[in-house]
Amino acid sequence: MTRPPTLPMTLPASLADAHRLDSAAGGWAPQHAVATPDGDTYVVSTVWRPGGGTGYPADPALCELNFRFITRYAPDGTPVATAVFGGPRPDGTPSAIIPDGSGDTLALLPDGTVALALRPGGTHLFSADLSRVLGTFPMPWGYEEREVRAGDPFAASIAVTPSGRLLCTTSEYGLGWAGAIVNIVAVSGPGTALAPGSKPALRAIASLHPATDRQTDADRQPHVVFGGAPVGRDNRPSPTLTDLLTDFTGTAGGFYGYEACKMSRPSALGDDLFVVPVFGRTFRSGSRGQEFSFAILDDQGALRGRLEGLHRHDDSPFTGLDFTVAADPHRGRAYHLNRYGLYAWTADGQLRSRTSTSERPFTALKNFELLECTPAGEILLLHRKQCLLLRVPVPQDLDSLPVAVETALKAYGSGRLALKKQYDPVDWCWLDTSGQVFHH
Template sequence: MARTLPLTLPGSLLLSDMDGPGAYSGVEHVCMDVSPKGDRYLLTRIRQISAGRKEGMCAHLISRFRPDGGLAGRLVLHLSRGVGERETLGGLPTTIDDLCVLPDGSLALTAAQGEVFLVDAELRGTIGSWGGDRSTSWDEWDVSEHLRGGFATLIRTTPAGRLLCVVPEREAGGMGTRPNLIGLAEDPLTAEERPTVRIIKALVVPGDGPFTGKWVADEGSPRLPHTIHDGAPAGPGNRPTPSLLTEVRDRGCGGVWSLSPRRADFHYEAYRVLAEDRFVIPLFESPRPDRWSSYSYALIDDRGTLIGELESPGRGDSSPIPGEHYAVVTDPARGRAYHVNHSGLYMWDADGRLLARLPTTEKAYKGLRHLKPMACAPDGTLILIRPEHGLMLDIEIPDDLADLGPVVAEALADHNRRRNRLKKEWKPVDWRWVENEAPLTHL
């Protein structure tokens, strides 16, 4: 059974004069996580400029969908108005890059520099945060203070309630940070308590391997008090070796032998928990990668051991890089991983073996080209979105993989029919589905 729903936007936030010359409207559905009860939390960014550039609006918000697909409420994380010099009207002091549903049902919203903001499950507001002092301007920031006071760039929960974390370090030769240390926290993250993260792997270790570039700094970078490796806080001089980048290169996984720390890109949407002791860690060439660039969806265990990778879709016409189809989603309860790019849908088992591939060269699966996987529901349903049309598609994955092809083909056909019906009912402008009934809370 398939289900297609519109990803509606709150009309009270949107600009009205959007039909004339110069008008611009951009909507990005960044990421999604699903609670054990089946509630879906979607992070969305909206940017609009009205006709004639008279008005401008930028908003970041979280929408909560009940298991039946109904919209339960929204929380506005950031709102600003104006063109050029925008006036911030409220919200968080930084851009949120990712979200995670914690074992207690609350949300952890994370930023690139390691700040974490905790939000209650009902989206009523923030209940705590971890980060550095924001009383100074960006160019006066104490990067080390933010690293010591923050928690993680990215968090994922395991089936047993542990937290898989990617912790940032100071960027080499810069004022910013880089996600680098991968670890596990056994205890809960709360407003009062920041658990210790046991570091099991580093993406890059300066001087490790035949690399000339540096991803993170050794000089002027702090040890991180909420982490531990070899009995001491992790950081410069105390990181797991060899790095994941070196191991992947030496094993020839995905042909990434050509990667260097200066060219290893970070993709939130592909860091996943595949089992209690098995995690997907992506490595992609950058900058300016193309379909022949190297990449790997590496698999590590909870001790940091590289145990393999998801059998690569390949490079060239099968590469996920054209169109930036980097996302992987997982169903830990069933030990499955999914990926969709312009060449088709891929499914793997917990050992990284390819179980199925549905190619878009076949007419029945051509519609996969337009879809992006976002998450898996507790019952195994694969949740995808169609970004350019603002639609969400649920596909119930069958237990018998022999039925996968027919189920997906029928879901895609039903999606097209439902999309056309919704368009007639809602009459959206530029595929913007607008509503004003769901509760809307501002920070």
């Protein structure tokens, strides 16, 4: 059976009814998606509403909300099961998971376990059918010593290589006054696994910033190591990514260079080759033209180059703050979508395809954001307003990618029409009444 290219990002009807999420005061949005080799898709979403009224459970239609939910979709796009957490169960029982962080990302571990990673470093494990919470590794935001010791973090993001290694980012306390900051890129060793009650050691391969003068021994995380000892103070990869990219690009330091830069989720180009998006300071007046690099690192932390061919102004990801790079480690490719184009590279960083969003029929791509690349070689694009996921099969020849995108966009229109007849959405809210809902 041919899989439909367009999937609805559904909201459990029971959750919407209980909290009147159709009201203008509330909102929800998908955050990230991953797929299995068999074609199942998992999507994590956030439900929010600012506080007000008398609070839960006295008036669930007015109370503050900060739910997360993960939905599993069959290959044909049918919602199968949803795990809801973060807020109390319908009977008032507290949630097993308190989502302190943000930046929700999913990963499928080799044994089928679903891993949810939240910044600054909380990781939570679910069974493949989403019916059980298998384990939690929480990390609080604060920087006081008592809060550091209270947490049991693992990673702020996780990507899985073809052999099952985990490519992670981790956070550090003591880098400033803002609590935990994502600062380390690390990898697990071959044959190690993340499981309930058991964290593999992560070997740090890159550090973003060196300002560690406020760190103490209490800030070290035993599972993140460098040179055989926990990362902390001067025991870290050096030179930093900030210095490496400044030298590599010939950029002057300071306010408009890589000073005070940040990084988004790394992605695996292979078992020992990774791409790390690094971007400079953002400004309230606009940041188009500011420095950025999609750096290529090997598993020893050596800078192998970057994804080439992007113009700092004409292809700037700062417009819309689209910094995601999705890599296909099975085929050695990388993809990026921002307001100016869809780009594809080979593993050596050479740009092979650029589809401009200024030309028809590709102007519609401005409404999508790139979420992930699937084991089948598809890229997953989320429509920001219509909450629909578009699967774009990538051809073997990357020169033909624009044709594949055009075909997918045409199928998106007809698929959306069919889904509207099936779900009858209001304000693009696709309510699911059929899938199992598990409140954790």
